[in-house]
């Protein structure tokens with residue numbers, strides 16, 4: 146049995162990995178989050194309020210709990226906010242990782258850190274773990290900087306890059322699939338870009354990948370994403386079909402018509418062979434992931 150500390154425990158991945166660890170393993174887990182309470186009221190694990198930018202509290206918490214593994218999901222994931230408020234993005238996405246690494250150096254903890262396809266510019270594909278990064282927005286720059294903190298920290302670490310996460314979590318920031326689902330269910334029209342491509346990643350697949358990293362003690366860099374490249378528009382249509390909603394409410398637009406404060410890579414495709422071979426995980430395509438999500442919502446598996 147290992148001791149595992151999770152940061153960002155109220156976020157989509159934080160909730161998912163907590164749920165899967167509790168369901169699938171007998172590890173002792175400590176879920177932490179920025180908020181005073183866990184959003185999962187009946188979570189059968191300890192919860193502690195921990196802001197990862199509070200260096201002293203982080204160190205005290207890690208020295209007291211002595212986790213063998215820290216799964217660091219906490220991050221400022223608001224890409225446009227990161228573009229505007231660069232100091233905050235730097236603090237949440239880079240300095241917090243420096244504080245974690247300092248504590249892990251003292252206790253010997255293994256850090257599993259989440260990063261993104263936004264460390265790339267979307268000009269070349271497919272991208273394996275040796276592809277040279279070139280971020281086009283500040284969020285991507287902070288995530289690349291956070292990776293480099295770990296590379297130079299002299300500790301045991303695993304970096305997992307992923308993209309377009311979707312799935313259900315209690316009170317999470319709406320991910321693309323939930324946003325489409327909510328709007329179409331309310332009979333609202335949505336505009337969706339046809340010329341931005343990526344591999345939507347079902348969050349449970351990523352959660353299982355992280356569990357395998359822990360079980361197998363894997364370090365280094367892994368790309369984990371869904372098995373299929375799709376445009377945002379086709380992904381929205383797949384949501385409509387899976388949940389039997391009106392796809393005529395989805396209006397195709399080009400990304401030139403849609404203004405974002407931060408530029409986005411137009412095309413992201415990962416080579417996931419290393420993760421599939423070394424971790425023995427299967428990565429769902431869009432319809433497989435959405436079907437599981439539909440069943441999960443029907444059976445209310447999130448009713449903590």
Ligand SMILES: NC(=O)c1ccc[n+]([C@@H]2O[C@H](COP(=O)([O-])OP(=O)(O)OC[C@H]3O[C@@H](n4cnc5c(N)ncnc54)[C@H](OP(=O)(O)O)[C@@H]3O)[C@@H](O)[C@H]2O)c1
Pocket residue numbers: 152153154155156157158159178179180195196197198217218219220221222237259260261262306307308309310311317318
């Ligand atoms: N979502 C994606 O499509 C995607 C794609 C590629 C990579 N990733 C990476 O995957 C990881 C998990 O993403 P996610 O989708 O689970 O994001 P999420 O749902 O936004 O969860 C992140 C969590 O971190 C929390 N947080 C932010 N600042 C914090 C702080 N100072 N102290 C403690 N907690 C803090 C957030 O709380 P608040 O909401 O209250 O701020 C939120 O609960 C992140 O590292 C992200 O960069 C995500």
